[in-house]
Amino acid sequence: MQSKALTPEDYINELPADRKEVIQKLRKAINDNLPKGFQESMGYGMMGYCVPHSIYPNGYHCNPKDPLPFMGLASQKNFIAFYHMGIYADKNLHDWFVAEYGKRCKYKLDMGKSCVRFKKFDDIPYDLIGEMTQKISVQDWINTYESAFKKK
Numbered sequence: 001m002q003s004k005a006l007t008p009e010d011y012i013n014e015l016p017a018d019r020k021e022v023i024q025k026l027r028k029a030i031n032d033n034l035p036k037g038f039q040e041s042m043g044y045g046m047m048g049y050c051v052p053h054s055i056y057p058n059g060y061h062c063n064p065k066d067p068l069p070f071m072g073l074a075s076q077k078n079f080i081a082f083y084h085m086g087i088y089a090d091k092n093l094h095d096w097f098v099a100e101y102g103k104r105c106k107y108k109l110d111m112g113k114s115c116v117r118f119k120k121f122d123d124i125p126y127d128l129i130g131e132m133t134q135k136i137s138v139q140d141w142i143n144t145y146e147s148a149f150k151k152k
Helices: 008-013 017-031 085-089 091-104 126-134 138-148
Strands: 039-043 046-051 068-075 080-084 115-118
Touching: 008 017, 008 039, 008 046, 017 046, 017 068, 017 080, 017 126, 046 138, 068 085, 068 138, 080 085, 085 091, 085 138, 091 126
Parallel strands: none
Antiparallel strands: 039 046, 046 068, 068 080, 080 115
């Protein structure tokens, strides 16, 4: 479900109360731990965190007019989604996250390549999301992106 909201605040304000609370807590966990240089924004119909053009002028290879995406947060029809390109591109980070999730949550991890789906709002590991947010600096993400995704 893509939103037409122009700011994260507008996005949050259009959510139902139960989802608004969860998204606000996830946003806080991310913003409290976000490495310097990443920027909160809206993109692809959801809240996002990206490397702005002022730091990475080339932008995203799929559309260079877009800043380089890194994380996303969205309220979908049946779940809340947290997208983290680092767990898609970095096997060590992926493996760490999967292991830590199992230690901290009572429900099975529901995860795609870069998407973690939260269906049980009472078992979201906010501390783990915050910890994972800290693990990749802007420069680390640019290096990973260029080696893993950008066409040579």
